[in-house]
Amino acid sequence: MLKQNIHKKIGIIGGGQLGQMMILEAKKMGFYITVLDPTLHCPAHSIVDEHIVADFEDEKAIRLLAEKSDVVTYEFEHINADVLEQLENEGKKIYPTAKSLKIIQNKFSQKTLLKSDGIPVPDFMAVSSVEDIKNAGNEYGYPFMLKSCTGGYDGKGNHLVKDASDCENAFNSLGGGQLPLMAEKFYPFTMEISVLACRAINGDIKVYPVAENIHEDSILNKTRVPAAISDETTKNAMNLAKRVMEVFDGVGMFCVEMFVSPNGDVAINEVAPRPHNSGHYTIEACVTSQFEQHIRAVSGLPLGDPSLIRPAVMRNILGEGPSGKAIVTGADECLSIPGVTLHVYGKETSKNKRKMGHLTATANTLEEAEKNADLAKSFIKITGLQ
Amino acid sequence: MLKQNIHKKIGIIGGGQLGQMMILEAKKMGFYITVLDPTLHCPAHSIVDEHIVADFEDEKAIRLLAEKSDVVTYEFEHINADVLEQLENEGKKIYPTAKSLKIIQNKFSQKTLLKSDGIPVPDFMAVSSVEDIKNAGNEYGYPFMLKSCTGGYDGKGNHLVKDASDCENAFNSLGGGQLPLMAEKFYPFTMEISVLACRAINGDIKVYPVAENIHEDSILNKTRVPAAISDETTKNAMNLAKRVMEVFDGVGMFCVEMFVSPNGDVAINEVAPRPHNSGHYTIEACVTSQFEQHIRAVSGLPLGDPSLIRPAVMRNILGEGPSGKAIVTGADECLSIPGVTLHVYGKETSKNKRKMGHLTATANTLEEAEKNADLAKSFIKITGLQ
Numbered sequence: 188m189l190k191q192n193i194h195k196k197i198g199i200i201g202g203g204q205l206g207q208m209m210i211l212e213a214k215k216m217g218f219y220i221t222v223l224d225p226t227l228h229c230p231a232h233s234i235v236d237e238h239i240v241a242d243f244e245d246e247k248a249i250r251l252l253a254e255k256s257d258v259v260t261y262e263f264e265h266i267n268a269d270v271l272e273q274l275e276n277e278g279k280k281i282y283p284t285a286k287s288l289k290i291i292q293n294k295f296s297q298k299t300l301l302k303s304d305g306i307p308v309p310d311f312m313a314v315s316s317v318e319d320i321k322n323a324g325n326e327y328g329y330p331f332m333l334k335s336c337t338g339g340y341d342g343k344g345n346h347l348v349k350d351a352s353d354c355e356n357a358f359n360s361l362g363g364g365q366l367p368l369m370a371e372k373f374y375p376f377t378m379e380i381s382v383l384a385c386r387a388i389n390g391d392i393k394v395y396p397v398a399e400n401i402h403e404d405s406i407l408n409k410t411r412v413p414a415a416i417s418d419e420t421t422k423n424a425m426n427l428a429k430r431v432m433e434v435f436d437g438v439g440m441f442c443v444e445m446f447v448s449p450n451g452d453v454a455i456n457e458v459a460p461r462p463h464n465s466g467h468y469t470i471e472a473c474v475t476s477q478f479e480q481h482i483r484a485v486s487g488l489p490l491g492d493p494s495l496i497r498p499a500v501m502r503n504i505l506g507e508g509p510s511g512k513a514i515v516t517g518a519d520e521c522l523s524i525p526g527v528t529l530h531v532y533g534k535e536t537s538k539n540k541r542k543m544g545h546l547t548a549t550a551n552t553l554e555e556a557e558k559n560a561d562l563a564k565s566f567i568k569i570t571g572l573q
Numbered sequence: 574m575l576k577q578n579i580h581k582k583i584g585i586i587g588g589g590q591l592g593q594m595m596i597l598e599a600k601k602m603g604f605y606i607t608v609l610d611p612t613l614h615c616p617a618h619s620i621v622d623e624h625i626v627a628d629f630e631d632e633k634a635i636r637l638l639a640e641k642s643d644v645v646t647y648e649f650e651h652i653n654a655d656v657l658e659q660l661e662n663e664g665k666k667i668y669p670t671a672k673s674l675k676i677i678q679n680k681f682s683q684k685t686l687l688k689s690d691g692i693p694v695p696d697f698m699a700v701s702s703v704e705d706i707k708n709a710g711n712e713y714g715y716p717f718m719l720k721s722c723t724g725g726y727d728g729k730g731n732h733l734v735k736d737a738s739d740c741e742n743a744f745n746s747l748g749g750g751q752l753p754l755m756a757e758k759f760y761p762f763t764m765e766i767s768v769l770a771c772r773a774i775n776g777d778i779k780v781y782p783v784a785e786n787i788h789e790d791s792i793l794n795k796t797r798v799p800a801a802i803s804d805e806t807t808k809n810a811m812n813l814a815k816r817v818m819e820v821f822d823g824v825g826m827f828c829v830e831m832f833v834s835p836n837g838d839v840a841i842n843e844v845a846p847r848p849h850n851s852g853h854y855t856i857e858a859c860v861t862s863q864f865e866q867h868i869r870a871v872s873g874l875p876l877g878d879p880s881l882i883r884p885a886v887m888r889n890i891l892g893e894g895p896s897g898k899a900i901v902t903g904a905d906e907c908l909s910i911p912g913v914t915l916h917v918y919g920k921e922t923s924k925n926k927r928k929m930g931h932l933t934a935t936a937n938t939l940e941e942a943e944k945n946a947d948l949a950k951s952f953i954k955i956t957g958l959q
Contacts, residue, residue, distance in 0.1 A: 215914070216916070474912055496935075518874060522875050528601070
C-alpha cells in the first residue's frame with residue numbers, strides 16, 4: 188500500500204503570519220497548499236499553490252477550499268464552524284475538529300467543559316444584564332473580568348469591571364447584551380504562562396516546555412522559555428495541557444494559556460486550537476517547531492520531539508505610529524546581535540500595535556537570550572509610511 | 574536615513590532545492606523573490622513572487638531578472654557568467670561576484686589561484702591531448718584523476734585514469750579535447766570533509782563547523798557533524814576555508830570541500846560559490862542555517878552565528894528505480910524516529926539517483942544522531958510511478 192501523507196493537499200483558513208509559518212514548514216515536506224484569506228497580499232499569498240480570496244465566513248469559499256484539499260485546518264478560531272461541521276458530516280477531514288472548535292469558540296462552553304472535567308479555571312458565570320453583572324460583582328468582589336463569550340482576542344472583548352458603578356459601562360462597551368457575556372473572578376496571578384501541546388490523530392500527545400509571557404496593553408510583548416517557575420509547577424502545567432488535549436479531543440497544535448498564583452497553583456485562562464504567538468520561539472529553540480508539529484498532526488504523520496534545545500526569548504514587533512505602507516528600519520543592527528532571528532510577516536500596511544513581525548534570540552542561558560532579544564528589539568522598528 | 578535591506582527584492586538563478594531552501598529563509602524575513610528556472614514546476618515555483626521560465630544561459634531572461642531585483646544570486650555555478658559580469662559593469666549587484674564565479678567555474682583557474690596563494694591543493698596540470706594525459710600519468714603515477722575544467726558536478730566530468738592504456742579512453746570519455754581538461758594527482762585521503770564559510774559585503778567572515786562527507790557513486794550520501802578529526806585538523810580546515818573566502822573575495826555562502834590525509838593534513842578538493850548539499854544539516858543543527866546566512870550576506874545584512882547547537886547527521890534521499898511521477902513512501906515510519914526532520918523537494922519526476930529530498934537527525938550525541946538518521950533513511954523511499 189502506498190503511504191502518501193507527504194503529498195497531501197492541505198487547505199488553510201487564514202493567510203496571516205500563523206498560516207504563513209505553517210506553510211513555510213509544510214513546504215519543506217513537499218505539501219500542496221491552498222489558503223483562504225480575504226486579503227490578496229496577505230503574508231501567506233506568495234508562498235501558496237492556490238489562494239482563494241474570500242471572506243472567512245463565506246460558505247461557498249470554504250467548500251471550495253475543502254474540495255481542493257485532503258485536509259482543512261485554520262490559523263485562527265473565529266471562523267464559520269457550522270460549515271466545517273457540515274463538511275465533516277460529508278466525510279471531509281477538518282483538524283482541529285469542528286466539535287472542539289465550536290466548544291472553544293465560546294469561552295463559556297470552553298470553561299464549562301474544562302471545569303466539569305476537574306481542570307482548574309477561575310470562577311465564572313454567564314451574565315446577560317447589568318443586574319447579572321452586579322450580582323457577579325457581589326459574589327466575586329471587584330475588580331473582576333467581563334468577557335464577550337465569542338470573538339475576543341488580544342484583550343479585545345474583555346472589560347475589567349472596577350466597581351459597581353462600572354457595571355453599566357462594562358455591559359455597554361461589550362455590545363449591551365447583543366453578544367453572550369460571562370463574568371470571571373479575578374485570579375490573583377504572579378505570572379502568565381502558556382503551554383503548547385499537540386495531539387495526533389492516533390491520540391499521541393506531545394507537550395512543549397512552559398513559556399512565560401509578558402503582555403503589554405493585553406498584547407503579547409515577550410515570551411521567555413523556560414519559565415522561571417518551580418519544577419513542580421512546571422510538571423503541573425504540562426500535565427494540565429495534556430489533560431486539556433484529552434478533554435477537547437483535539438487534533439493539531441493547541442495553546443493553553445494559564446495563570447500562576449503566588450503559591451504556585453495553576454489555572455487555565457484560555458485555550459486556542461492552533462499554533463500561538465507564544466510558541467514562535469519553537470522555530471529556533473525546539474527540535475520540532477509548533478508549525479511543523481501542526482502540519483505533522485493534521486496530515487496524519489507522527490509527532491516530533493518538542494524538547495527545548497536552547498533557552499529562548501521572543502519579542503513581538505508591533506507597528507508603531509500612524510497607519511501606512513510598512514517600513515522596516517534597524518534590521519542591520521537587530522541582526523548584528525548574536526543568536527537573533529528576525530521574522531517580518533510582509534504585511535503591506537503597518538498600523539499602530541498591529542503584529543508586524545517578531546524576533547527570537549536563543550543562547551546558552553536564558554539571561555543571555557533575554558539580554559540579546561531586548562537589545563535587538565531596541566533597534567528594529569516597523570512604521571507606517573505616510 | 575531609512576535602512577530597508579529587509580524589503581529588498583532578491584533574484585535567484587535556479588529554482589531547484591537549493592533555491593527553494595534559500596527562499597524559505599528569505600520569506601521568513603519578508604523578502605520579495607524572483608526566480609529564473611526553465612522548469613515551470615521546479616521546487617521553488619510555488620513559493621516565489623515571480624518566476625521567469627527561461628534557460629539558465631538566456632541573456633535576456635537574466636537581464637529581466639536583474640531588472641526586477643535589487644540583488645541577483647544563484648544556486649549553482651554553471652551559468653552565464655559573462656552576462657553577470659556585464660550587469661555588474663552596468664551597476665547591478667551580483668553576489669557572489671561574477672569575478673569569483675568565473676574563476677571558480679573553471680577548475681584549473683580555481684586551483685591555480687588557490688595554489689598561488691599557498692593554499693594546499695593536490696598537484697594538477699592542464700592537459701589537452703592523450704599525449705599530455707600520459708605525461709601526467711608518468712609524473713603523478715596511476716591512478717590519477719582526469720577532470721573536465723568546466724561543468725562537472727556529482728562526479729560527472731571526472732574520470733579516474735587507471736593506467737597508461739586507459740588514457741585514450743579517458744580523453745574520449747571527457748569530450749576528446751572539446752572541453753578544457755586537467756589532470757590531478759590522486760590525493761591519498763582517509764576522509765572527505767567540507768567547511769562552509771560565508772563572507773559579508775563588509776568583509777566579515779563566518780566559518781561553520783567541519784562536516785564529514787561520505788559519498789556513494791560520487792554522490793553525497795551522508796554528512797556527519799562534527800567530523801571525527803583532531804582539534805588541530807579541525808582548526809586547520811576552518812582556517813583554510815577562511816583563507817579561501819579571502820582569496821576569492823567571495824560574498825555569500827561558499828562550500829570548501831577538502832581531503833584529509835592519513836596524517837591529518839588537509840588539501841582543497843573543490844570550492845562551490847553557493848550553499849551546498851553538505852550544509853543542509855545547518856537548518857536544524859546550527860544557530861544560523863547556510864540558507865539564512867546566504868540571504869543575509871547577499872542582501873547586505875550582518876552575518877549570523879554559525880555555531881553547531883547539536884550533533885547532526887544528514888542523509889540524502891535519491892530517486893530509486895525507473896523514472897516517473899515521484900511517489901514518497903515510508904514518511905510515517907521515517908518521521909516516527911526522534912529528532913528527524915524530512916525535506917521533500919517536490920520535484921515532479923523521480924529519476925534513479927536524482928536528489929529528491931534529504932533528512933536530518935539531530936541528537937545529544939553524534940552516535941545517536943547517526944543511528945536515528947540511518948534508521949529513518951531505511952524507511953523512506955522516493956520512486957517513480959510508471
